[in-house]
Amino acid sequence: MIKAQTHTVTVGLVLSTVPGYSETFFRNKIKGLQNAGFEVVLFVDYTQKTDVDFPCRIVASPQFVGPRINKVFTVLGVLFKALFLQPKRSFALYQLDKKDGIIFKNRFRNIILNQFLLGETLDWLHFGYGKLAHGRENVAEAIGAKMAVSFRGFDLYLSPLKHPGCYDLLFKKEVRYHVLSHGMKQRLKDNLISDQKIHVITPAINTAFFSHQKPIATMDDNVINIVTIARLHWIKGLEYTLEALAKVKQKQIKFKYTIIGDGEEKERLVYATHELGIAEDVFFPGKLSHNKVKEILKTTSIYLQYSIQEGFCNAVLEAQAMGLLCIVSDAEGLKENVLDTQTGWVVPKRQPEVLARKIIEVSKMSKSEQQEITTQAVSRVNKLFNLERQNLLFREFYEC
Secondary structure, three states: OOOOOOOOOEEEEEEEEOOOOOOHHHHHHHHHHHHOOOEEEEEEEEOOHHHHHOOOEEEEOOOOOOOHHHHHHHHHHHHHHHHHHOHHHHHHHHHHHHHOOOOHHHHHHHHHHOHHHHOOOOOEEEEOOHHHHOOOOOHHHHHOOEEEEEOOHHHHHOHHHHOOOOOOOHHHOOOEEEEOOHHHHHHHHHOOOOHHHEEEOOOOEOOOOOOOOOOOOOOHHHEEEEEEEOOOOHHHOHHHHHHHHHHHHHOOOEEEEEEEOOOOOHHHHHHHHHHOOOHHHEEEEEOOOHHHHHHHHHOOOEEEEOOOOOOOOHHHHHHHHOOOEEEEEOOOOHHHHOOEOOOEEEEOOOOHHHHHHHHHHHHOOOHHHHHHHHHHHHHHHHHHOEHHHHHHHHHHHHHO
16 A cells, blocks of 8 residues: 655656656656656766756766866865765765775765765655666765665676676665566575565556557568567677577578667677578668657567566567567566467577577467467556556555
8 A cells, every 4th residue: 555645755866867768667757756746856977958858857966077177176066065065964974984894085985976966855865777876875874865776687687797796785785676577586685685675666668659459460472570679789689589580591481570779789790690691681770769669560470589688678568569479588577578378488598499490380370379379468568567557666666
């Protein structure tokens, strides 16, 4: 049950930058909280001119860049605030860091870098990504706020590999955690975080926009239309996907595969299509607007998400809502996103031969069998992954 509010709850959300138009998760969350009577303040490291119309107040970190004289004046300005405008909170942060054994240099650095967070009165200070809480583990306590941290796939699974021990201090603090799947919840529990501190709130989509309106797209000229929406990054398993499709082509099955997205691996993936003999069958249109994505999904039969690691994946939800036949890997949250043989198919990751067989099997299923799967998928997404339910869960997250 949601407790009755006795005052306006103020949530400070910490992100690196103001969410872009396509970053619907944070925009929908902020809008949902505001509609429920919460006040939201967005703290960011960087802003752009296009951020002026964002629907909540933005507090940006001072920029310690440019000529040395500019940096000196910026530091002096921050120190003035620390000593004369927020002396109690600055000293509290210093003392808390000292208690945790942080060396003097880093205690001083933390006061400088986090000063823009110390001037606000908040009920909650919520770090939108786990890595953003690093070096800020004591800020919430210093300002008298509760602390929350959201983890997504890459920052929970990859950041500790790139930065060993980066969450050691965080995991000792009094924090309420938000994760995208029960698999991620188990990873936190493996780090001795109590069950009561971890809340699973899955991604959600605009089910009115991504809606199932017609039967599964037909295979014109016996060509299977297949799509993936993903960053072009090794973690998305796209090279394994291309290897699987090369095996599909060897079986004389025609397809058109569209990879929507951009990233650092594009050149290598394009090269791989030539090496595998499927360059004429694979298309890289880059990042597209939601409207263009929807138009492509309307003419697509099969959606693939063969990731090596995945927190959950909104794109898979959108594809299911549009009535596509979804085949995903067994990476983390994908096993909860798609129910194997009920709303789609889950196959072991890094096994292109197995993926190829599944693509062929699904493409040869009868229309009635395919329709049964997509009907169940559409129903489940509409029931469990809509924005209204997500907004309610976030209200409970802050009020329970």
